[in-house]
Amino acid sequence: MAGDLEEIFLLALNYFYKKYKEKGGTQKKIALKLGVTQSYVSAVLNSTKKASTELQERLADILYGGPYEEFLAVGRRLQNSLDPELTLKSEREEEVEALIKRLSHYIRDYQRIEKELVDMKNFYKVLVEKMESGVLVTDPNDNIFFVNTWLLKRIDVSKESLIGTNVLDENKKFPLSNLKEFQVYYTTAKETFEPREFTQIRLNIPSGREVYRCGWCIPILDHQKYMGMIVTIGDITEEVLLKKKLIEETWLMKLAMDSFEQTGWIILNRAKRIIKRNAEYQTIFKIPEEVLQENDYKKNIEWIRHLVRDQDNFMLLSLEFPRHGKKSIHEFDLVDGRRISRVTTPLLKDNEILGWNIMIYDITPDKEF
The missing domain is CATH 1.10.260 (434 Repressor (Amino-terminal Domain))
Structure with a gap:
């Protein structure tokens, strides 16, 4: 036809x-x-x-x-x-x-x-379900009417427990706790009609585990009338916990390095820049803060040079770095009468040099007069 x-x-x-x-x-x-x-x-x-x-x-x-x-x-x-x-x-x-x-x-x-x-x-629908991130959608009354599988698995609750609950209503029905920080971003997006990003918020899921999320609150508008919200959610729990662990380990290492008395300690990377140092290193040579802040090993050596009796030999040996499996020991006298021993050891991984560990000892009491 x-x-x-x-x-x-x-x-x-x-x-x-x-x-x-x-x-x-x-x-x-x-x-x-x-x-x-x-x-x-x-x-x-x-x-x-x-x-x-x-x-x-x-x-x-x-x-x-x-x-x-x-x-x-x-x-x-x-x-x-x-x-x-x-x-x-x-x-x-x-x-x-x-x-x-x-x-x-x-x-x-x-x-x-x-x-x-x-x-x-x-x-x-298939696209949203296959996404490696969470999607949650609310109606004009802020009640949840859609949530994808990824999010349900991450918060370990049934779909029935989530659908129909209000994200702004603080009651026992909502299966998540510690929501106040998220609700601030949600409310701001709702009131301003503008998307709001949250880069790191902490939540507690029903199992009691603490998790960290990032994402966006995106208002749904129809002729400038609020119709609900699309919330995208990413899981950054492992990243946040790893960062916390790294910060903790960094502080532990700093505390360990600073616990050495009369021993200076610095670590150089393969570019010969200072990545770690203890307070005693600065004390031994009285290095100004502005010199230390640059983390430039050569500038540090040039400062110390003026404190050393045999400056030429000091500079020559200071700029020579031991290679595979070897370490160098250099003793030098300061103009104030102190004697210093410097032990430099290469840091290796799979036979590749990643940097150098330098220990500095004040051996003045051991010096023969």
Whole structure:
């Protein structure tokens, strides 16, 4: 039926275009009236492109100027090898048939659009479910009506426990605790109509485990009316705990290094920059804070040089670094009478030098006079 109606339309279209052309009309003029390209008009006339129902009606109006049903009636007569000018406008059967065929256009368009919407909905549903992050959606009253599988697994609760709960309502029904920090971001996004990012918030899940989350609160708006919120959630628990562990270990190492009395300690990376040092190292040589802050080993050595008796030998040995499996010991005298021993050891991993460990001892009591 669809092909039949399309054939009828094309027959009428070319018939009336011929008459339109005889009066001086052109494809260019039609294109300007329709707001499309001339090549598109040509393609419709040549049946290489199919015009929408709306465009068909506008073409009929330009070329014929009468009702669309009469336009199609001419095409139907041409299809049946009848005189196109002898249209029977009052024939009830023809009018009903034209109406049915016209309505069928709208029905097919509606079915096509409905199918596209369903397909699109299913596509995004699968996409959201497969995401390696959480998605939570609320309605205008801030009640949860959607949550994806990733988030359910991470908080270890059933979907039924979460759906319908209010993210701003502090009650026992909500399966998460310690929500105040998250609720601040949520409320701000809701009130400002602007997305709000949370980079690290702490929550307690029902199992009692403390977790850390990041993400966005994105308001859903319809003509500046609040319709709910999309909340995206990422799990940064391992990252945060690792960072805390690293900070703790760094402080432990600093405390251990500073516990050495009369022993300076510095660690260099492979670029020969100071990455760790203890307080005693600064005390032994009275190095100014501004020199230390640069973490430049060579600048440190140049400062110490002025305290040393044999400066040339000191600089020569200070800039030589032991290689694989070896360590160097250098003793030197300061102008104030103290004697210093410096032990430099390479730091290796898989036979690759990553840096150097340098221990500095004040051995003045051991010096022979």
